[in-house]
Amino acid sequence: MTQHADLAPDTLTVAAGRPPREHDSPVNPPIVLSSTFHETAPPTGSDRIYARMSNPTWDPFEEALGQLEGAALPALAFASGLGAAAAALSLVPTGGVVVIPRHAYGGSVSLALAEEARGRLSVRQVDIADTEQVLSQLDGADMLWLESPTNPMLEVAETAVLTDAAHAAGAAVVVDNTFNTPLVCRPLDYGADVVLHSVTKYLAGHSDVVLGALVTSDPELRSQLTSYRTLHGAIAGPFEVWLALRGLRTLALRMERSQANALELAVRLEQHAAVQRVRYPGLPNDPGHERATAQLKGYGGIISIELGSREAADALVEAVRLWLPATSLGGVESLVERRRRQPGEPTTVPEALVRLSVGIENVEDLWSDLNAALSSAANTR
Numbered sequence: 253m254t255q256h257a258d259l260a261p262d263t264l265t266v267a268a269g270r271p272p273r274e275h276d277s278p279v280n281p282p283i284v285l286s287s288t289f290h291e292t293a294p295p296t297g298s299d300r301i302y303a304r305m306s307n308p309t310w311d312p313f314e315e316a317l318g319q320l321e322g323a324a325l326p327a328l329a330f331a332s333g334l335g336a337a338a339a340a341l342s343l344v345p346t347g348g349v350v351v352i353p354r355h356a357y358g359g360s361v362s363l364a365l366a367e368e369a370r371g372r373l374s375v376r377q378v379d380i381a382d383t384e385q386v387l388s389q390l391d392g393a394d395m396l397w398l399e400s401p402t403n404p405m406l407e408v409a410e411t412a413v414l415t416d417a418a419h420a421a422g423a424a425v426v427v428d429n430t431f432n433t434p435l436v437c438r439p440l441d442y443g444a445d446v447v448l449h450s451v452t453k454y455l456a457g458h459s460d461v462v463l464g465a466l467v468t469s470d471p472e473l474r475s476q477l478t479s480y481r482t483l484h485g486a487i488a489g490p491f492e493v494w495l496a497l498r499g500l501r502t503l504a505l506r507m508e509r510s511q512a513n514a515l516e517l518a519v520r521l522e523q524h525a526a527v528q529r530v531r532y533p534g535l536p537n538d539p540g541h542e543r544a545t546a547q548l549k550g551y552g553g554i555i556s557i558e559l560g561s562r563e564a565a566d567a568l569v570e571a572v573r574l575w576l577p578a579t580s581l582g583g584v585e586s587l588v589e590r591r592r593r594q595p596g597e598p599t600t601v602p603e604a605l606v607r608l609s610v611g612i613e614n615v616e617d618l619w620s621d622l623n624a625a626l627s628s629a630a631n632t633r
């Protein structure tokens with residue numbers, strides 16, 4: 253597969269992961285639906301033996317994502333983001349310690365806590381925006397889990413400082429880069445060991461796929477993660493991976509539009525009488541603004557707002573017509589959800605917090621729907 257180190261990231265999303273340029277060959281990689289592959293004599297030493305170990309449809313996606321994250325090696329596709337998280341956590345030795353943001357994606361925290369409950373490892377939950385607190389928890393840690401901005405509180409960590417401190421303490425650093433995508437941040441550049449994606453979200457981008465991925469430049473880590481994937485066996489389906497590569501082709505345009513829409517909506521939401529607080533790192537008075545500006549190439553497409561009460565938040569989700577009331581994020585369509593509706597959400601997330609995943613629709617249509625729904629929700633007690 254061609255390396256494109258010289259290309260800009262938005263070009264890479266289009267150019268990476270193409271089949272070799274040969275006469276009559278397709279410009280897009282085909283979906284290979286085969287569970288097994290011809291054997292040759294003598295054996296070649298390739299892992300193209302059985303489709304749980306490797307699959308030709310994974311290769312172009314893994315190649316493209318690896319290049320986008322600036323990795324020296326292709327990514328690894330997993331059946332879901334949480335499947336990728338389980339593989340990443342498996343790098344913690346038995347009896348080891350994981351430091352994780354208390355407001356990281358709820359599934360990742362629940363998974364770490366479930367591992368703790370069965371005695372596999374111990375978990376230290378931290379306020380990831382509080383650098384001093386995180387530093388104080390790194391002694392004896394085996395892994396620092398970073399998610400920045402966090403889901404759904406949108407707290408921003410000092411990622412490079414924490415990564416250096418974790419390494420000095422002997423801990424590996426895993427970064428969930430789902431919210432940012434490699435177009436907004438490349439954690440390997442500041443020294444992270446493993447990058448995680450819920451590909452389900454922005455990378456695939458159309459809310460029609462569940463998929464995950466891990467990226468690393470370390471051959472030893474990649475080999476351990478590959479063994480985990482092969483042995484645990486919950487692998488990605490070829491069709492899902494093919495759809496994800498198709499989605500990746502438009503990532504730059506989708507991110508540009510979604511972020512522009514989000515910034516415009518965040519500014520307007522700040523002025524709305526029914527909104528008590530807007531969390532969006534793109535707003536100059538957001539606590540994470542300075543760090544986000546220094547560390548990221550954009551502020552993302554997710555906004556969290558707090559209304560006057562849980563009832564008002566529920567009423568907002570009921571009242572929207574264009575926005576879709578659903579969980580998840582990062583698709584072309586705008587989604588709205590009161591996060592505490594999810595049973596696993598920590599109680600430190602306010603009951604009246606509503607997460608907005610801003611899509612690529614016309615911003616005026618999004619605003620008029622939201623504005624009307626907010627005004628009607630404000631009358632709910």
Ligand SMILES: Cc1ncc(COP(=O)(O)O)c(C=O)c1O
Pocket residue numbers: 332333334335357359360399403428430431449450451452462463464580
């Ligand atoms: C930040 C983040 N990481 C990981 C996941 C888990 O990904 P998946 O749903 O693909 O398993 C999610 C899902 O919402 C997420 O938002």
